[in-house]
Amino acid sequence: MPAARPTDLMRALAEAARLAQRAPSVFNTQPWRWRVRSNALELLREPDRTLAVTDPGGRQLLLSCGAALHHARLGLTAAGRRIAVTRFPDPASPDLLARIDVRGRAEPDDRVRRLRGAVPRRRTDRRPFGATPVPEAALRRLREAAQVEGTALHLLSRDQVPALATAATNAAAAEQADPAYRRALDEWTHRPPGSGDGVPAGTAVPAGPRAVPVRDFAPGGTPGLAIGPGDDSGTAYAVLYGPGDTAVEWLRAGEALSAVLLTAVVEGLGAAPMSDVLEVGESRRMVRSLLPEGRPYLALRIGVPVAAEAPPPTPRRRPGTVIS
Ligand SMILES: Cc1cc2nc3c(=O)[nH]c(=O)nc-3n(C[C@H](O)[C@H](O)[C@H](O)COP(=O)(O)O)c2cc1C
Incomplete structure (x- = not known):
């Protein structure tokens, strides 16, 4: 059977996950993964990207994943989607950190637009x-x-x-x-x-x-x-x-x-x-x-920055390895 074609919504979810790639993370470990569902985006942690020496309890890993979650939320709300976030939605799956469900459309406010615009900068x-x-x-x-x-x-x-x-x-x-x-x-x-x-x-x-x-x-x-x-x-x-x-x-x-x-x-x-x-x-x-x-x-x-140029961007993992 041929694979189902992705819907507009699934494309929007994948786009939000790609935006979230730009989130800051400790040592730029990007310790997260995304799963695109038909009307939801799931955030998972990558435990093998924990920094065992400096972050044995995984606090900084979760801070980094939280930053990616906020970036994805902004991507969706700025694109006019109404969302509901459930954190740790399944007690049996501790690596599943959050699920963002899309519940229709909503006009983004100015604050959301401005924050979304700030992501690449x-x-x-x-x-x-x-x-x-x-x-x-x-x-x-x-x-x-x-x-x-x-x-x-x-x-x-x-x-x-x-x-x-x-x-x-x-x-x-x-x-x-x-x-x-x-x-x-x-x-x-x-x-x-x-x-x-x-x-x-x-x-x-x-x-x-x-x-x-x-x-x-x-x-x-x-x-x-x-x-x-x-x-x-x-x-x-x-x-x-x-x-x-x-x-x-x-x-x-x-x-x-x-x-x-x-x-x-x-x-x-x-x-x-x-x-x-x-x-x-x-x-x-x-x-x-x-x-x-x-x-x-x-x-x-x-x-207040005084240098003429912004620092160079840091690299990011290929979307294909992070988003499924
Ligand atoms: C939880 C966390 C801890 C971080 N700790 C430090 C730090 O101790 N020193 C530092 O210079 N940068 C720190 N960073 C910034 C990261 O090194 C930075 O986000 C990463 O290299 C990606 O670069 P970017 O923020 O310019 O995109 C931290 C970021 C996060 C999210």
């Missing part, structure tokens, strides 16, 4: 930002973007930043001293040709004037992106957090991460996630003590 920017502080109104909109997705965003006060810097410095030293960490970093920064994943040296930035150091993606090598003219003095630091550490909270925190990063693009801001501060016990406790309550999920740096 978003990049992780590790360079020092400028001296201009991030406007208060923009910070408020970033906080609201997270809140709409059910996760809180704590903006660090000026006097909390040195503690984050100490946490980041200590975490980097502990990780660099660990041969298993160095092997994992080497694996994800030196990918086989055509793998379409990993962090290329072209997006790594030399050490420089930053209040809080960023993860070194080219240790002992040559970072490919010039540090640029920023002195980083206007950079804001924030932490996504919530009451607990359940899988659904991590997935939703990833959706909030995507919403915050895309809102930053709309606001003309640059941003970069920073997870190393939460990968080492003592540093994680320091970051947690900066929060009003709850558990930290991911730290972020956000600022």
Whole structure:
């Protein structure tokens, strides 16, 4: 029997899954897969893309998958589809993270259109930002973007930043001293040709004037992106957090991460996630003590970009290997 022809709806679902390929992910592991059904899109995790050394509990894997889920949701709603999302729809299939059902049509609002438009322009920017502080109104909109997705965003006060810097410095030293960490970093920064994943040296930035150091993606090598003219003095630091550490909270925190990063693009801001501060016990406790309550999920740096060019795009896995 010949295979059934894909419908317009199935094509729209596959298109949303392709858009979701652009989502940020830890070490650019893209630890997800998509299944296109006749009127639904299913998101699955790829457990063998878990980073065993830095993310044994899979928090960052689920944050990454949540970001992809938010990207796919935006793709569908911006294309005029009304959707309903069920997270962890089948207790017997823990790798099935979410199902997006399409329930007809709905006119997208301006916010959805703007965020969808920001997807191809978003990049992780590790360079020092400028001296201009991030406007208060923009910070408020970033906080609201997270809140709409059910996760809180704590903006660090000026006097909390040195503690984050100490946490980041200590975490980097502990990780660099660990041969298993160095092997994992080497694996994800030196990918086989055509793998379409990993962090290329072209997006790594030399050490420089930053209040809080960023993860070194080219240790002992040559970072490919010039540090640029920023002195980083206007950079804001924030932490996504919530009451607990359940899988659904991590997935939703990833959706909030995507919403915050895309809102930053709309606001003309640059941003970069920073997870190393939460990968080492003592540093994680320091970051947690900066929060009003709850558990930290991911730290972020956000600022006004001053470099003339955006960072280069990072590669993505071929849609044919990720979408079925
Ligand atoms: C959960 C998570 C953790 C991340 N941790 C870091 C980090 O510690 N340092 C960093 O520079 N980038 C971090 N990133 C950014 C990724 O490296 C980046 O998304 C990936 O390389 C793809 O590049 P792009 O964001 O420019 O598309 C993280 C992203 C996610 C989703």
